[in-house]
Amino acid sequence: MLKSLFNWKVLVNLAVAIALFVGLVWLTFRWLEYHTNHGQEIPVPNVVNKSVHDAVKILEDTGLDYEVDSATYNPKYRPFQVLQVYPAPGSRVKDGRAITLKVNPRSWAPVAVPDVLNKYSGLAFQRLDQVGLKVGDTIFEPSIQKDAVLRILFKGNAIKPGTKIPRFSIIDVVVGSGPMRNITIPNLVGLTVKDAKAYIARNLFDVGIVEYEDGGNDDSDIVYYQDPASGDARDQGMQIDLWASKKTPAELRDRIEQLNSMYRMRVDTTLAPIRYEEVPNFEDAPMNDVSPPPVVTPKPTTPKTSATTTTSKPVSTKTTEVKPKASSDNTSKQTTTKVADKPKPPKVTIQ
Structure with a gap:
């Protein structure tokens, strides 16, 4: 086993493998140094x-x-x-x-304009200040939305909510000052519906019901009747109803007379004017706290009788009238008291 391991062929192959491994590692590092500018x-x-x-x-x-x-x-x-x-x-x-x-940028970072239209001006100013926008001029404009924000102006131009402008920019706010009173109604008869609507908006009114004669909803129709009538005085924001048709107002006289009977009140000037008189209110009159005088009851009086003497003549009877004292309020009537007849005294004979 050991002899086969130390065979020269095995040793040569092992040396070649080690040489190849070392060469590959060296080439890799050289390539990295060159690619990454190592040391530079x-x-x-x-x-x-x-x-x-x-x-x-x-x-x-x-x-x-x-x-x-x-x-x-x-x-x-x-x-x-x-x-x-x-x-x-x-x-x-x-x-x-x-x-x-x-x-350092050219200016402040842009911020989006918050949606404060048609909201109370006090809350709108707080919201604008929170996002970093400064309110310059407050412009009041007649409107039925009193104290509400109508428009936001930036460099003189109206901007919509969500528009991005530089932070700390100065903007102007248009606020409603309340409706105007007694504005004269314009004459819209003879105009097209489109022109009439624009004219109504310019005169600070609102478009009410628009009734088309043929039901076509065509804004090119001609207005032949309006309510309220032209020349009447109304407050800003009131609605103006229109009647329109393809025909001219001269061709719709009967229809106009019918509408007049419905929307125009006629005042009869032949009647006498009504006079109003002020009627006093007795309930509101002050009461005098005066008590009525006491009623005095008259006391009965005893009639006086004359002395009688014994005579041969008969004693005549007399009727005596006694008048009672009058009461303090003069309301008691006088009464008459009659004295009853006394019997004759008996005759006395002296011997």
Whole structure:
């Protein structure tokens, strides 16, 4: 067994295999050194405070790659100024290594305008401030949406929610000041429905019911009737109903008269005007707290009788009228008391 192991043929094959393995390892490392530029390092140039365009040119001439990172905007530095380099300037790196450049952007990072339309102005201002937008002028415009945000203006132009603008930009906000009162209704008869709708919007009213004569819903139809009538005064935001047809208003006189009887109130001026008189309210009159005078009951009086004498003549009877005292309120009536007749006294004979 040992003799066969130390055979010269076996030893030669083993030596050839070891030589081939060592040669392959050496060639591999040499290839790696050549491919990775082993031992060849380039110092990172100092491009801090330079513009990004100059810094990129210097790195390309040196044989280094670059990556630009827009840092938070700092108004103390110039736009597109290199603020920091990684790896630090002076560090040795391989040829082709990517160098990261932190550059000051031209302005603040853009932010999306929040959706604050038709919302209360106080809450809208808070939301705009949270995202970093500054409110410049507050413009009040007549609208039925009082104290609601109607539009947002950026550099004089209306922008929609979601539009991205630089952070800390100054925007103007249009807020509703409430409806206008007593606006004259325009005359829309004779216009097309399309023109009438635009005219209504310009005059701060809303389009109400639009009734088409033929039911075709064609905005090219001519308006032959409107309610309220032209010349009436209404508040902003009131609806104006329209009646439209392919025919002209002159051809629809009967229909117009029918609508007048329904929507136009006629006032009869031949009737006498109604006069209103103020009726006093006795319930509200103050009551005098005066008690009525007490009622005094008259006391009965005893009639006086005259002295009788014994005579031969008969004693006549008399009727005496006694008047009671009058009460303090003069409401008692006088009463008359009759004295009853007394019997005749008997005759006395003296002997």
